[in-house]
Amino acid sequence: MNDEQFDESGVVTAVAGAEDRAFEAALRPRTLTELIGQDRVREQLSLVLDAAIARGSTPDHVLLSGPPGLGKTTLAMIIAHQVAAPLRITSGPAIQHAGDLAAILSGIGEGDVLFIDEIHRMSRPAEELLYMAMEDFRVDVVVGKGPGATAIPLEIPPFTVVGATTRAGLLPGPLRDRFGFTAQLDFYDAADLHRIVRRSADLLALDLSDAAGHEIASRSRGTPRIANRLLRRVRDFAEVRTGGVLDEAAARAALDLYEVDAIGLDRLDRAVLTALCSSFGGGPVGLSTLAVAVGEERETVEEVAEPFLVRLGFLARTPRGRVATPAAWRHLGMAVPAGLDQLTLGTDDPS
Numbered sequence: 001m002n003d004e005q006f007d008e009s010g011v012v013t014a015v016a017g018a019e020d021r022a023f024e025a026a027l028r029p030r031t032l033t034e035l036i037g038q039d040r041v042r043e044q045l046s047l048v049l050d051a052a053i054a055r056g057s058t059p060d061h062v063l064l065s066g067p068p069g070l071g072k073t074t075l076a077m078i079i080a081h082q083v084a085a086p087l088r089i090t091s092g093p094a095i096q097h098a099g100d101l102a103a104i105l106s107g108i109g110e111g112d113v114l115f116i117d118e119i120h121r122m123s124r125p126a127e128e129l130l131y132m133a134m135e136d137f138r139v140d141v142v143v144g145k146g147p148g149a150t151a152i153p154l155e156i157p158p159f160t161v162v163g164a165t166t167r168a169g170l171l172p173g174p175l176r177d178r179f180g181f182t183a184q185l186d187f188y189d190a191a192d193l194h195r196i197v198r199r200s201a202d203l204l205a206l207d208l209s210d211a212a213g214h215e216i217a218s219r220s221r222g223t224p225r226i227a228n229r230l231l232r233r234v235r236d237f238a239e240v241r242t243g244g245v246l247d248e249a250a251a252r253a254a255l256d257l258y259e260v261d262a263i264g265l266d267r268l269d270r271a272v273l274t275a276l277c278s279s280f281g282g283g284p285v286g287l288s289t290l291a292v293a294v295g296e297e298r299e300t301v302e303e304v305a306e307p308f309l310v311r312l313g314f315l316a317r318t319p320r321g322r323v324a325t326p327a328a329w330r331h332l333g334m335a336v337p338a339g340l341d342q343l344t345l346g347t348d349d350p351s
Helices: 018-027 039-055 072-082 098-105 124-136 173-177 190-203 210-218 224-241 248-257 267-279 287-294 298-312 326-331
Strands: 004-006 012-015 062-065 087-091 113-117 138-143 150-155 160-165 181-184 315-318 321-324
Touching: 018 190, 039 072, 039 181, 062 072, 072 087, 072 113, 072 160, 098 124, 098 138, 124 138, 124 160, 124 173, 190 210, 190 224, 210 224, 210 248, 224 248, 267 287, 267 298, 267 315, 267 321, 267 326, 287 298, 287 321, 298 315
Parallel strands: 062 160, 062 181, 087 113, 113 160
Antiparallel strands: 004 012, 138 150, 315 321
16 A cells, blocks of 8 residues: 555545556456455355345454455455445554544444554554454543543444455454454466456457467466556557557567566566575575675565565575575576585575
8 A cells, every 4th residue: 555645544545646546446346256366265255245244234354364466455345345335444554543543433334344454563552442343343532641531432333344464473363363254365376367467458448469468467476466567567568669569579578678577577586586696606695685785675675575586486595594496596597506405495584
C-alpha cells in the first residue's frame, strides 16, 4: 500500500495516480469465481462466506498471509463484495495508538468489513484493543489521564476483520487465535499466471498473442502483481516501438529492455549473484558486506532479492553467511568451482 494516503484515523483517503487507480480497478476480480489460482483458498473461503450468508450472520474474521503481490487486498475486496458489505481499509503502521483504532471502530457499521493491511505492524496497545473488539464487539475507551481516568465502554455492531500479513510469525498468538479462518496464499504457477495475463489483456482490450502472454508469465516470479506490471511495460513498448503489435518478439524485447531475464531475475537479483560468484568466490559472505557490494541497503537485499533467489535455489543462507549454489553459477554462465560442497547449504543465517 505504498501509494496510499491516510487520514488522522488511519483510513485510506486517496491513492496517488489516476492511471494506477484505473488500471488496478480494471484488473481486480470482484468475485471468487473470477479469481484465478489459489484454488484451495478460494474453495475454503467460499464455504466460510456462503455459510455466513445462509445463516444471515457476519462472517468470521479472516487472516490472509503470504508474500506481497499474491492478492491479499483483492481477496479482502472480494469478501466485502460477496457479503454486500462496505469495506473500510487501513494499515498496521497507521495504527500506532489505541486511540487510532478506537476512532476507526467508532465508525464501523453492522456487517462492515475492516481490512487491516500489514496487521503485524500494529502497536501493542492497539492490538490489545483489537482483541476485545474482535471477540466481544466492544472496546473500552479511556478518557483522561492518571487517577482521574475513566474507561467508557463502546459497543460495536458485529463486523468482520480481514487482516493481511507478509510475516505471520510476527503476529502474537492471542491475535492469531481470534481469526476464525486463516489462509496461506501460495505463489502462482506459470499456467495460472498466463490466464491472469490473458484476462488482464482482454480487460484492457489488448491484442496480446498467447506466446507473448507465456513470455510475460514466465518472467513474473509467480506473482500476479508483477505479471500485470510487466504487461503494462510490454504494452508501453509495443505502443512506442512496434506500432501496437503485442507478439512474442515485442514481449521479449520489452522485458529485456527492462532487465527482466527469462526466469524473472532483475538487475538487483543478478547483481547479488554476480557479487557472490565473482567478487566473493561463491561465499560465504555476510549480508551487510553483500549489500555494500551491490550498492543497496541491507534490508533491500534481504527482503527484495533474497526470497526469490532462495526459492529458485540460487542462494543459500548458512551459519557463516550467504552462499551461491551451483545453479547460480550455471545461470550466470560461469563454471561451477570444483568441490563446491552442497552439504553445507540450507541453514538460516541469523545475521
